[in-house]
Amino acid sequence: MVSIIDDTYEYATLDELRILTDAIQRWPDVIATLEDSPPYIQMCYKSLVETYDEIEDEMQKTGESYRVQYAIQEMKKLVMVYFEEAKWLFSNHVPTMEEYMKVCIPSCAYMSISTASLVGRGDQVSKEDFDWITNEPLILVASSTICRLMDDLVGEEFEQKTSAIECYMKQYGVSKEEACAELQRQVENAWKDMNGECIIETRSTSMKILMGIFNLGRVMHHLYADGDGYSDPNRSKELVKMLFVEPVKI
Structure with missing residues (x-):
């Protein structure tokens, strides 16, 4: 759903996205029909609502349906930053790095995904x-930073959205190579934050939860280390085969 919504916000018109964003912000209190919207906008919204309804039905069986509301609130935050990115694109606005990171760290969706990943984990997690x-x-911000900047470093040339490279070059008047080097340095610093948050003395929650967030950073690092392994289905398939299908010869 995150991938579908991401693509929708990248290619729909601003008026269509304003309607979709408003509908998602009013959900679940108001379930809109969006009858005057294009079929793909209606399909996106309907699929999102049905997906979370199905999850909530499952969680009601264990008395934990309250957890779904946390996931819904994070999805609402996500579409708001997607909409902000779309407004930048339609107005040809290049934000400062500070503006960019404030919006685009959450727009990588790791905050939404991490919250949703806890919903069905039973007594391994609590309301706290x-x-x-x-x-x-911090560990979630760091994991999101790795995701966002590594995505920008390999996808800047073909994605229909503002990138950190473009923002950094304009703000500081540097070359693309210098901008990329700085973003790579920020990725390395984010890994230091990730490691620091897993040290026993600094842990703020269980290691099981921390490792879920940590592994999201690993996924993006692995997919984007040598190119865009997310958008290239053949490369993604090979990575999955190597990691989970083909046996390791000893």
Whole structure:
């Protein structure tokens, strides 16, 4: 769903996105029909609502349906930053790095995905864990930073959105190579933050939850280390085969 919504916000018109964003912000209190919107906007919204309804139905069986509301709130935050990115694109606005990171760290969706990943984990998590993760702890910001900047470093040339490279070059008047070097340095610093958050003395939640967030950073690092392994289905398939299908010869 995150991938579908991301693509929708990248290619739909601003008026269409304004309607979709408003509908998602009013959900679940108001379920819109969006009858006057194009079929793909209606399909996106309907699929999103049905997906979370299905999850909530499952969680009601265990008395934990309250958890879905945390995931819904994070999805609402996500579409708001997607809409902000779309407005930049339609107005040809190149934000400062500070503006960019404020919007585009959450727009990588790791905050939404991390929250949703806790919903079905039973007694491994508590309400306090949901409160912790929705307050954007350092490890989650660091994992999101790795995702965003590595995505920008390999996808800047073909994605229909503003990139950190473009923002950094304009703000500081440097070459693309210098901008890329700085973003790579920021990725390395984010890994240091990730490691620091996993040290026993600094842990703010269980290691199981921390490792879920840590592994999201690993996924993006692995997919984007040598090119765009997310958008290239053949490369993604090979990575999955190597990691989970083909046996390791000893």
